[in-house]
Amino acid sequence: MAIATVPLSLERDVLAVFAEVTRYPLEILDPEANLEEDLGIDSVKLGEVFSVLRERHDLPQHMGLTPENLKNIRLISIALEQHLSERNGRNGHHQATTTPDPAPITATVDAAITQDAVPDDLLPGIQAVFAEVTRYPVEILDPKAQLEEDLGIDSVKLGEVFSVIREKYKLSDTLVVDPERLKTIAGIADAVSQVTVRTTVRTSLQPSAIAETNGHKTPNGLPGISAMPRAKRQFEGKVAFVSGSGRALGKDIAVYLAELGATVIVNSFHSRNQGDETVAQIKAAGGSALHAWGSVANPEHLDNIFNTIEAEFGALDFFISNASNGMLARLDQITPEHWEKAFRTNVVGLHQSALRAVNLMKKRGGGKIVTLSSPASHGYVDYFGCMGTVKAAVESLTKSMAIEFAPYNIQVNCVSPGPIYGELLNKWPESKRLIAEWEDATVTGRLCESRDVSHFVAYLLGDEVKLFTGSVLVMDGGISVRWG
Numbered sequence: 001m002a003i004a005t006v007p008l009s010l011e012r013d014v015l016a017v018f019a020e021v022t023r024y025p026l027e028i029l030d031p032e033a034n035l036e037e038d039l040g041i042d043s044v045k046l047g048e049v050f051s052v053l054r055e056r057h058d059l060p061q062h063m064g065l066t067p068e069n070l071k072n073i074r075l076i077s078i079a080l081e082q083h084l085s086e087r088n089g090r091n092g093h094h095q096a097t098t099t100p101d102p103a104p105i106t107a108t109v110d111a112a113i114t115q116d117a118v119p120d121d122l123l124p125g126i127q128a129v130f131a132e133v134t135r136y137p138v139e140i141l142d143p144k145a146q147l148e149e150d151l152g153i154d155s156v157k158l159g160e161v162f163s164v165i166r167e168k169y170k171l172s173d174t175l176v177v178d179p180e181r182l183k184t185i186a187g188i189a190d191a192v193s194q195v196t197v198r199t200t201v202r203t204s205l206q207p208s209a210i211a212e213t214n215g216h217k218t219p220n221g222l223p224g225i226s227a228m229p230r231a232k233r234q235f236e237g238k239v240a241f242v243s244g245s246g247r248a249l250g251k252d253i254a255v256y257l258a259e260l261g262a263t264v265i266v267n268s269f270h271s272r273n274q275g276d277e278t279v280a281q282i283k284a285a286g287g288s289a290l291h292a293w294g295s296v297a298n299p300e301h302l303d304n305i306f307n308t309i310e311a312e313f314g315a316l317d318f319f320i321s322n323a324s325n326g327m328l329a330r331l332d333q334i335t336p337e338h339w340e341k342a343f344r345t346n347v348v349g350l351h352q353s354a355l356r357a358v359n360l361m362k363k364r365g366g367g368k369i370v371t372l373s374s375p376a377s378h379g380y381v382d383y384f385g386c387m388g389t390v391k392a393a394v395e396s397l398t399k400s401m402a403i404e405f406a407p408y409n410i411q412v413n414c415v416s417p418g419p420i421y422g423e424l425l426n427k428w429p430e431s432k433r434l435i436a437e438w439e440d441a442t443v444t445g446r447l448c449e450s451r452d453v454s455h456f457v458a459y460l461l462g463d464e465v466k467l468f469t470g471s472v473l474v475m476d477g478g479i480s481v482r483w484g
């Protein structure tokens, strides 16, 4: 069996590197767990792991690894072992090499690119951007590989890649790219070579300004929870679980509820460090928080999370179902796997979390659940065909839960914000064009900020909100009214 060929010490070493980079406790790092689905270790973190492994074992840049080799720690250890023994066989002893494997990227490029229009140096340049953003070893960035299916590069990362490409090739405004070409690196290189640049003068917020308007920090960078008047800490004594709250909107909701006195269970999956940091930020500001790592799409992880909540706090008052994952792309790019991931995270994750939350809320004699949807679940928004459909299911499930959980004195409502300035929006394909369109469609010329949504979530959690249940509350500055 292949497993037997991995010397334990090597696998232990690889495990130690994973633990060091991800800051996961070793006991979480099951060598056979799927890196992305079970452990939330994405391509960026995998790239960091490989930098350390390269340094530690004098590995070349190009080891000829495939996505199959990178699925779990055991397979990586086996590939590493094979590489090291081949090298030792060649050299007669373990010899370090700092010379990159002369894998001929240009030759790969020539074979992969059929369009004569692509300048010779463009594909390696685009590949280099992908490597820089994803931190994938260059050798797995096969220009013909499907970005999402073969390489696990999702629309969010593709958005980051495009920001760098725009910068690097001085593409000043919106790239108009045929979706077919967005599927592979070769296609993108081809598209960039024939790019149409649309220059639109906008008075809207630029990304730097957007960043400045997010966060709502005090001058020292921390919200002053302990400095807040006691009367304002309306949720003192309440325990809130906010899924997906290490970063972005979920983080702001968690921080705000903590500012209002709640003890918050912060949950992260792919961004474990950010979960730790959010908890540290809340605590440093005098609030109370606990980090519970795990995927809402994984029932075993949910068991661990809710067992922890029960062990630490005995019960639960609020559950905010914020976690979301899914592909932002036109429908012709959406695969069954994209549906599966989006549905599992947003809908099955909500259902499974809510059942566990209800058990803990019963101990309090009631509670409140808030789900997150989007007005785009009832209309067309570019690149949101899959997610809009899935969010429609979230709204439907919200209504069923409102009725079925009512006997336990649990209210369930859904907040449906329009586009929110922040991480996700900045990574949206064609974000500049779309943000501008969305801003134009609001009555104020401005989109939501995270804190607008957090205020609304907190309002729904308040004692004074008694008769609300099964409602979907849209807050999008009038976009959906204008667009019908």
Ligand SMILES: NC(=O)c1ccc[n+]([C@@H]2O[C@H](COP(=O)([O-])OP(=O)(O)OC[C@H]3O[C@@H](n4cnc5c(N)ncnc54)[C@H](OP(=O)(O)O)[C@@H]3O)[C@@H](O)[C@H]2O)c1
Residues within 6 Å of the ligand: 040, 243, 244, 245, 246, 247, 248, 249, 250, 251, 267, 268, 269, 270, 271, 272, 294, 295, 296, 297, 321, 322, 323, 324, 325, 345, 372, 373, 374, 375, 416, 417, 418, 419, 420, 421, 422, 423, 424, 425
């Ligand atoms: N941004 C908008 O414009 C907008 C508009 C309307 C509605 N919403 C909704 O508001 C919510 C938050 O949006 P956002 O903009 O903050 O989205 P985001 O930037 O994509 O963040 C998603 C959050 O979900 C977490 N997550 C992803 N997969 C997870 C999993 N399997 N288990 C646990 N957590 C997981 C992520 O944390 P990790 O990285 O740790 O996994 C992250 O904290 C979502 O439900 C979204 O649909 C957003």
